[in-house]
Amino acid sequence: QVQLVQSGADVKKPGASVKVSCKASGYTFSGYYINWVRQAPGQGLEWMGWINPDIGGTNYAQKFQGRVTMTRDTSISTAYMELSSLRSDDTAIYYCARLKLTADQGDYWGQGTLVTVSS
């Protein structure tokens, strides 16, 4: 079965960077884009960007351009999302997800990773 397992919660100081991992299993990792979606406390869902694990190509939401970097390691079927210059309003749960964007795909989400930015 398809699974996306994310790294554990993290606490960072303002100005630091955080790197969240997302290990995929149960399918061919290179065959499906990995999206990153975040959710601030009590707020809605916000798409941050995606990575094509096959070629490593990325596309980021304009809001995060210059601060986010999405990478992957195909040898261990793992995607990464690094966010830099953290601010308090980056405190959120970060999800990796294989979103259903065509009828023949499934929709799968990681369990979420809480990132807290606090001095």
Place this chain on the structure above:
Amino acid sequence: DIQMTQSPSSLSASIGDRVTITCQASQDISNYLNWYQQKPGKAPKLLIYDASNLETGVPSRFSGSGSGTDFTFTISSLQPEDIATYYCQQYDNVPPITFGQGTRLDIK
């Protein structure tokens, strides 16, 4: 970017009620719309894809309709386990993928 306007932002209903949520896109998105359910502390769960198709394993009391810019999500008979927040999401002309702001549903 395509903006998704969801309404209402919150809703109280009784068990057995018919519940309707709407989502309006800022431009024509054909039928490229998903509906998600999110319970506290959990990742979102896909209920409806391509505006009107029920995801495998999802109860038939959930349904979706619409195309173009106006979409509707319906629960035909509200059950206690349906208490959650619901989101629409468009995937036409991506990136970016965009979500509605959510509708919080609780029991009256």
